[in-house]
Amino acid sequence: MRGHVKTILHYLFLVGLPVLGVWFLLQVGKTLEAPISVGGRWLVTAVDTPSNCPATRPSLAGDTLIISQSGLYLNVVRAQDLTTVLTGRIEETHITAQTASPSAITFAGDVDRLADPDVLTGILVIDGCTLPLTAVRQVNASTTTNTTGIH
């Protein structure tokens, strides 16, 4: 009998308390806000007038940007060039990313969380050539699955 009481007391202390703790933490965590989801494939639908670009520079219209997201951290590639990976992050709704050698390719863009989080406007700079663009997220775009196969 004494052994049973001891077991029950142990159980209440060692098991009951953590269960309550988990419940409490889940309630606390509901108030947290995670970064906006931008992962997936983004189709470039419009390209404004480029500046400082060579005449031979092909247009980006119709290109697809692939964003692989891990919370604040992003990898951005063009579907047409999977080997050039831009790494960056998202702060609120603002995205910045660049290649490992900082000056080669950079990207800065914004999504409008309230109006349309599936539209991305930004500027891609390739070797000093500035390309303003608008991209639309494709349907079924996954936020966390690595769609590129490149990690």
Place this chain on the structure above:
Amino acid sequence: MPHLPTLLLQIGVILLVARIVGWIFRKIHQPQVMGEMLAGILLGPSLLGWVAPGISAVLFPPESLGFLNALSQIGLLLFMFLVGLELDLHILRKQGHTAVVTSHVSILAPFLLGTLLALYLYPRLSDDSVSFTHFALFLGTAMSITAFPVLARILSERGLLRTKVGAVTIACAAIDDVTGWLILAAVVLLVRASESATPLWLMGVGSIVYIGVMILVVRPLLRRLEHLYRQRGVITHGVMALIFLLVLAFGWITEWLGIHALFGAFLAGAIMPKQAGFVHTLNEKLEDVSVVLLLPLFFAFTGLRASVGLVSGAEMWFYTAIIILVAITGKFGGSTIAARITGMPWREASTLGILMNTRGLMELVLLNIGLDIGVISPALFTMMVLMALVTTFMTAPLLQWVYFGSLSPDENTLVSTDEVFPLTTPISSDGR
């Protein structure tokens, strides 16, 4: 099938690398499975894709990975069936309140710390397409898992199965295994229900009814398989075909119910008759194909999804270190303290904690499910894979240091034969 030559080449390379790295790990007194897990990582973008991107692109072109994944999933189904087959919860009854309390604490302590860690990681490594509850529950489950097959093998290799600490550990791990998978099933159900037209309660009730029917109706019927085995002394091809059909059907139903096919395979194994000869024979028939041939494909596929390159910069490595620290503190600390409070001496309690901290390939299975359902991000997946590797790798040397390092010959308390876990599968031959 245009990718057949590529697939055959992939299987050959994976098998070769897995055997070589596994062999090296056995030489340094690690379980072979630890080497095979690492081999998978080495074949992915973390090493091969980094040092030889050309070879990696030829060997693992993205369009061919669907076939590799399908094969690895079949292997995983068979493996989970073997894990379920190995489980015999009757062993728990022999271990008294130490095992009951310790096993539950060894789940809840890391679960609690995992949930606490989620408060920190959610705003950094998740996004708003994942709810905090799903993220936290998954992280808690990932912290709680124990690699029952690896653990059983370590206990067997080190001659610990007949010791008190071995008997309690194996009972705790068995309970952890079942509980861990049930919690994960619930998490998967929650996530999928939030994306499905079918209401959560319907999916939940359906799953409970299904599990009930399997245990109360199908399980007694399966005892006929044992009778057949006793009469004939062999498992015939007809019986094997029936068992394969059951595994596939169970997997299909659980997938359809919104949990995961792997739960069905695990359940199929768990409700199989537990007569030692039957289990052993069945294991022998399945082990070579599932464990030697197909499981390394799963490790390789996991390796292709994980990239250490994603964990870049001091911040990311800091998150990884925190994850590893929390995993060890929760599992090792929780198990050790619970075992100590319930009467085990410190050294044996610590040994139990070290053993329960082994996560091994079961963690990889769980993490792949998490990545598939989108509840964890690719970078977090990689960090958790690293955690699984570290916690598995540290078991053998720590065990040597804490338990055997200070053990005098007359100290190793032996338990009676009926308390010994009947080690049969799926780790019996190769150090898995």
